[in-house]
Structures are given as C-alpha cells and as structure tokens.
Amino acid sequence: MSILVFIETENKAIKKNAQEAIAYAKAVANAQGGEVTALVMGDIDPSEAEKAGNFGASRVLHAADSKLEHDNSMAYASILAEVIQQESSELIILAKSGLADAVAARAAAKLKAGIVSGVTALPSFDGDGLTVQRSIFTGKAFSDTRITSKIKILVVNKNTIEVTPTTDTAVVETFSPTLNDKDFKATVQDTEKATGDILLTDADIIVSGGRGMKGPEHWQPLLELASALGAATGCSKPVSDLDWRPHHEHIGQTGIKVAPNLYIACGISGAIQHLAGVNGSKCIVVINKDPEAPFFKAADYGIVGDVFEILPKLTEAIKNR
Amino acid sequence: MKILVCITNVPDTTAKISLSDDQKSINKAGLPHIIGPYDDYALARGVELRDQSGGTLTVLHVGLADAEPQIRKALAIGADDAIRINMEPIDSYSTAEQIAAIAKEGQYDLILMGRESLDYNSGVVHGLVGEMLDIPSYSPVMKLEINGSTASITREIEGGKELLTCDLPLVLGCQEPIAEWKIPNMRGIMTARSKPLTVVEPTDAKSHTEPTGFSLPAPKGACKMISSDDVASLVNLLQTEAKVL
Ligand SMILES: Cc1cc2nc3c(=O)[nH]c(=O)nc-3n(C[C@H](O)[C@H](O)[C@H](O)COP(=O)(O)OP(=O)(O)OC[C@H]3O[C@@H](n4cnc5c(N)ncnc54)[C@H](O)[C@@H]3O)c2cc1C
Numbered sequence: 001m002s003i004l005v006f007i008e009t010e011n012k013a014i015k016k017n018a019q020e021a022i023a024y025a026k027a028v029a030n031a032q033g034g035e036v037t038a039l040v041m042g043d044i045d046p047s048e049a050e051k052a053g054n055f056g057a058s059r060v061l062h063a064a065d066s067k068l069e070h071d072n073s074m075a076y077a078s079i080l081a082e083v084i085q086q087e088s089s090e091l092i093i094l095a096k097s098g099l100a101d102a103v104a105a106r107a108a109a110k111l112k113a114g115i116v117s118g119v120t121a122l123p124s125f126d127g128d129g130l131t132v133q134r135s136i137f138t139g140k141a142f143s144d145t146r147i148t149s150k151i152k153i154l155v156v157n158k159n160t161i162e163v164t165p166t167t168d169t170a171v172v173e174t175f176s177p178t179l180n181d182k183d184f185k186a187t188v189q190d191t192e193k194a195t196g197d198i199l200l201t202d203a204d205i206i207v208s209g210g211r212g213m214k215g216p217e218h219w220q221p222l223l224e225l226a227s228a229l230g231a232a233t234g235c236s237k238p239v240s241d242l243d244w245r246p247h248h249e250h251i252g253q254t255g256i257k258v259a260p261n262l263y264i265a266c267g268i269s270g271a272i273q274h275l276a277g278v279n280g281s282k283c284i285v286v287i288n289k290d291p292e293a294p295f296f297k298a299a300d301y302g303i304v305g306d307v308f309e310i311l312p313k314l315t316e317a318i319k320n321r
Numbered sequence: 322m323k324i325l326v327c328i329t330n331v332p333d334t335t336a337k338i339s340l341s342d343d344q345k346s347i348n349k350a351g352l353p354h355i356i357g358p359y360d361d362y363a364l365a366r367g368v369e370l371r372d373q374s375g376g377t378l379t380v381l382h383v384g385l386a387d388a389e390p391q392i393r394k395a396l397a398i399g400a401d402d403a404i405r406i407n408m409e410p411i412d413s414y415s416t417a418e419q420i421a422a423i424a425k426e427g428q429y430d431l432i433l434m435g436r437e438s439l440d441y442n443s444g445v446v447h448g449l450v451g452e453m454l455d456i457p458s459y460s461p462v463m464k465l466e467i468n469g470s471t472a473s474i475t476r477e478i479e480g481g482k483e484l485l486t487c488d489l490p491l492v493l494g495c496q497e498p499i500a501e502w503k504i505p506n507m508r509g510i511m512t513a514r515s516k517p518l519t520v521v522e523p524t525d526a527k528s529h530t531e532p533t534g535f536s537l538p539a540p541k542g543a544c545k546m547i548s549s550d551d552v553a554s555l556v557n558l559l560q561t562e563a564k565v566l
Contacts, residue, residue, distance in 0.1 A: 071478065073448065074457055097479065098436075098444070098461060105448025106458070108414065114529025115413060117443040131533060136441050140338045141347065142536045143441075149529040155445075185457050186487035189473075193481035201479060205565075229566075247463065247498070248480055253334055253439065254358050254497070262565040273334045279538065283563040285555065286544070296544050301558060305549030313552040321556050321566070 026056025053170035077106030212267020270295025359435025397505030460494025
C-alpha cells in the first residue's frame with residue numbers, strides 16, 4: 001500500500017504533531033506492507049526534512065515555491081491531490097489541526113475520497129474497506145467508522161500513537177507543483193503570531209487558568225510554573241471572553257482541544273464544556289479552593305487550596321526536582 | 322447580498338452521551354438538542370450583515386424533522402426563510418454535497434457555518450463545500466466585515482491570527498468572537514411561525530463512510546488528593562507514578 005503523510009512545519013522543522021502522523025503511517029505500513037512518503041510545503045531546512053526518516057518515512061517530497069509562504073489550504077489541497085495522483089497513494093494521513101482539516105477536506109472533494117477526522121486508533125482492513133475509531137462528541141464517545149472509497153483520508157488526533165524516533169533519514173526530493181491562480185484569490189494583510197511560545201496543540205505539558213485566577217494581573221505565578229515546566233499556557237472560556245488571556249488559549253468544547261501528557265488546571269471549576277477539551281490528557285492535576293469543584297472528579301491528582309499559595313510552592317518544588 | 326447559514330442540530334453541550342444496548346447507536350431520545358454553538362455564532366453574524374447591507378439570509382439544515390424547533394429558532398433569531406434537506410447527516414461528504422447543491426442553485430454570495438459540528442467534530446464540511454463549489458473557504462473565522470463584494474476576515478491560526486481579504490463568494494467556518502449569540506425576542510418568535518420552511522429530498526449523494534459501532538471512554542479512576550502543605554510529594558508522584566515529568 002502506498003501511504004502519503006501531509007506534514008506541517010514550525011520554524012522550518014517538522015512539527016511535533018506531524019511526527020506522530022508519520023509514525024502512525026509507518027505503523028500501518030508495518031502491518032500492511034508498503035512505504036511511507038511525506039509531503040511538506042513551503043519553508044523547511046533540507047536537514048530538517050530528512051528527519052521525517054526518524055519517524056518512518058522513506059521519502060520526503062518538498063513542494064517549494066515562494067507563493068507558498070502563508071498557510072493556504074486551497075493551494076495545499078491542490079498540491080496534495082496532485083501528489084496523491086502521481087504517487088497512486090491509497091491512504092493519506094494528516095495530524096489533526098485547523099489547517100489539516102481544511103486541506104484534507106478540499107483534497108477529498110477533488111478526489112471523491114472518504115475522509116474521517118478525529119481518528120484515535122490504528123485502522124483495521126477488510127477487503128476494500130478500512131475501519132477506524134474516531135472521537136465524537138468532543139471525546140465523550142467513540143465511533144468505529146468504515147471507509148469504502150478507493151482513496152482514504154485519515155486526520156489523526158494527538159496522542160494516538162507512541163513515537164520512538166530512530167536515526168534513519170529520508171531521501172528528500174523537490175516536487176514542482178502546478179499552481180493555479182484560483183487558489184490564490186485572497187491577500188494576507190497581516191499575521192500576528194506569538195513567537196517563542198509553545199503551541200498548545202503541540203505541548204506535552206499545559207498549565208491552564210480559570211476565573212479563580214481573579215484577573216489578568218495575577219497570571220505571573222501561573223506563567224512562572226509554566227516556564228519552570230517548559231509548558232504551554234491555556235485558559236477557560238470566560239477568561240478569554242473577558243480578554244484576560246488571548247483567544248488562542250481558550251481550551252474546551254468550543255475552543256482548542258488538547259491532549260498533553262500533563263494538564264494542570266488552576267482555579268478552573270471543571271464545567272463539562274471545559275472537560276470535553278481536555279479529556280484526551282494522560283494526567284490531570286487540579287488546584288482549586290473548593291473541594292466540591294467538579295474538576296476533581298475528572299482529575300488524577302488534586303490539591304484543595306488557594307492557587308496563589310500553591311503555585312509558587314509548586315514552581316519551587318519543580319525547580320528543586 | 323444572499324447569505325446562506327448552515328446549522329446543525331446537536332445534543333446540548335451538557336448532555337451525557339449513552340449508547341443503545343447493542344452499541345450500534347447513540348441514545349438520542351430525551352437528549353435536549355440545540356443549534357450547534359459554532360453555527361449559532363455564524364447565524365448571529367449573518368443576521369447582523371444582512372441587517373447592515375440588506376439582502377436575504379436563508380438557513381439550511383441537512384437532517385430529519387426532529388430539528389424543526391431549532392430551525393424555527395433560527396428563523397426567530399432573524400433568518401428570512403429556511404430549507405431542510407430530509408436526510409440523516411452521518412457522513413461529512415454526502416452532507417457537504419447536499420449543501421453544495423443548494424448553494425449552487427441559490428447563487429449565494431456568502432455561505433456561513435460553524436467551524437465544526439459538536440457531534441462529530443470533524444471540521445471538514447466548509448472545506449468540502451468550498452471545493453465542491455470551486456470557491457475559497459476559511460476557518461476558523463473570528464471576525465468578518467463585508468465591503469461591497471470583498472470580505473475582510475480575521476481567522477485563527479495556531480498561536481495567533483491572520484487578517485486577509487478575499488472577494489465573494491466564500492465559504493466560512495465561524496467561531497467566537499465573530500458575534501454574540503442572539504436570543505430570539507417575542508416578535509421574532511411570532512413571525513418565525515409564518516416564515517417559509519421548505520423541505521427538499523436529498524439529491525442522490527454518495528457517502529464514503531459509515532459508523533459501524535460506538536463505545537464510551539473508560540471511566541476515570543479516583544482522584545488522589547494531596548495536602549496543600551506537601552506540594553513536593555505531588556512532584557514526586559508525577560515523576561514516579563504518573564511518569565509525566
Ligand atoms: C455552549 C457552551 C460552550 C462552552 N464552551 C466552553 C469551552 O470550550 N471552554 C470552557 O472553559 N468553558 C466553556 N463554556 C463555559 C463553561 O460552562 C463554564 O462557564 C466555564 O468553563 C467556567 O470557567 P472557569 O472554571 O474559569 O470559571 P468558574 O466556573 O467561575 O470557576 C472558577 C473556579 O475557581 C475556583 N477558585 C476561585 N478562587 C480560587 C482561588 N483563590 N484558588 C483556587 N481556586 C479558586 C472556584 O472554586 C471555581 O471552581 C461553555 C458554555 C456553554 C454554554
């Protein structure tokens with residue numbers, strides 16, 4: 001089977017979630033036979049592209065063109081479809097993100113391919129079909145979904161597969177895509193991106209604050225814990241609604257869904273809509289002054305107490321570990 | 322300007338999900354349903370844009386008759402008319418084909434929907450519809466202004482946002498803070514009763530995926546409580562027991 005992985009980049013290197021997507025594809029190739037090819041767009045160092053081999057890709061196709069400097073799901077989908085046809089790829093893997101869903105969707109429509117987004121396990125194959133588990137109702141349930149089209153597209157959730165990098169490298173080839181003007185109708189006027197921050201969706205550890213943090217001026221102890229842990233920072237919906245924290249930190253059913261190894265919730269009550277965004281986490285720690293806070297029911301470890309007393313102590317203990 | 326807003330009919334965000342005995346379906350009976358919260362943002366912004374620049378706003382739902390209270394609510398919030406395509410929306414692809422067929426026929430300038438539905442969370446319908454209509458699609462959109470035939474869009478990207486301009490027609494997946502959710506007023510509720518709701522049968526769309534069974538996540542073990550005087554032992558447990566540090 002010919003398997004193609006669409007990989008996203010961050011700072012000219014392979015993004016962490018893309019490493020998982022390659023590892024997922026490799027696990028399928030190991031079970032079914034076949035090779036894994038990765039497709040990468042835009043700006044990446046060749047020495048970084050080669051590292052797709054660490055996770056199981058044997059080849060990397062690098063579609064380079066100065067027009068591809070901004071994420072453009074229309075152009076990326078056209079290139080993805082072009083490569084799928086050239087490579088006769090039957091299974092396409094992407095790591096879940098806003099961009100990946102858009103690219104996968106548009107490519108699916110071009111190729112009349114079945115698409116399943118939110119995949120949480122490896123697939124099983126039967127004849128022409130494939131069945132795979134996906135998360136539904138924001139992690140409150142799972143559905144086994146069968147795809148019957150010839151070309152099959154899977155968008156895979158974070159933490160679906162363990163990544164164990166090797167020292168293998170992939171062969172990097174340049175791919176010259178056919179670019180269509182109709183994919184470049186929009187003009188990007190401005191981009192605002194927090195630089196240096198760890199992306200929530202990529203983070204292994206997240207420290208998150210709720211209304212119990214009392215106000216934006218009180219965030220410092222939380223930021224200090226995050227920095228001691230090398231963690232990303234998140235928040236509950238009211239916190240971003242009140243503009244205490246930027247919108248891209250809003251976690252939950254109507255915000256970003258995260259699946260870190262460790263989620264530390266500070267002064268968040270644990271409303272069902274918030275829990276829906278964090279239930280993919282491996283380990284949850286809750287700090288709340290109210291022993292009845294619903295979040296404790298969803299936690300692995302809990303401390304009842306005032307966040308402003310506990311956060312500095314915790315930061316200290318982390319630094320001393 | 323002709324605006325089409327696509328809405329989903331999903332269980333309330335506080336709903337507890339349970340399965341039928343044979344695990345072949347989700348128990349829908351007794352679950353309160355709502356307009357998808359993201360779709361509700363799309364609807365709210367659609368109504369504001371229609372009020373500013375004139376034109377019409379049609380609300381579209383692919384689904385069965387049990388969604389009619391939600392469709393009437395959308396009419397009460399301000400949609401001019403509604404279309405329901407009588408088909409169970411279990412596959413993103415075939416749902417998108419239905420939407421694209423209506424959008425093509427109606428020649429809409431702006432097609433708005435939520436960034437994802439809150440049942441299947443796929444977030445792919447706007448991209449599918451955009452491609453099927455051969456027009457651009459953007460998601461998640463946090464701010465939208467229309468000047469003549471050009472849209473100014475602020476969309477969320479990972480760790481930030483991007484401002485772009487693009488000519489209509491467009492398909493957009495919406496999220497907050499594009500507009501505040503609207504609550505229907507009494508007059509809206511009264512007039513909604515007489516606004517047209519057309520039911521159409523689906524075009525023969527092909528679905529490529531089908532659910533074969535469902536399961537629920539394993540129940541969470543008990544939470545281990547740690548004294549606030551002994552924070553160091555939490556760090557120890559995270560290292561040795563949970564192995565996440
Ligand atoms: C359709 C819909 C969608 C929603 N989507 C989301 C979503 O995606 N994400 C989300 O987060 N919410 C969402 N919500 C909102 C959700 O219902 C809750 O209102 C919200 O999560 C509560 O945020 P919070 O925990 O920060 O605040 P609160 O509920 O006010 O909780 C504050 C907590 O802080 C604790 N506290 C206060 N002071 C201290 C202190 N000094 N030390 C320690 N603890 C303290 C309190 O005991 C309390 O538990 C949604 C709601 C709706 C209706």
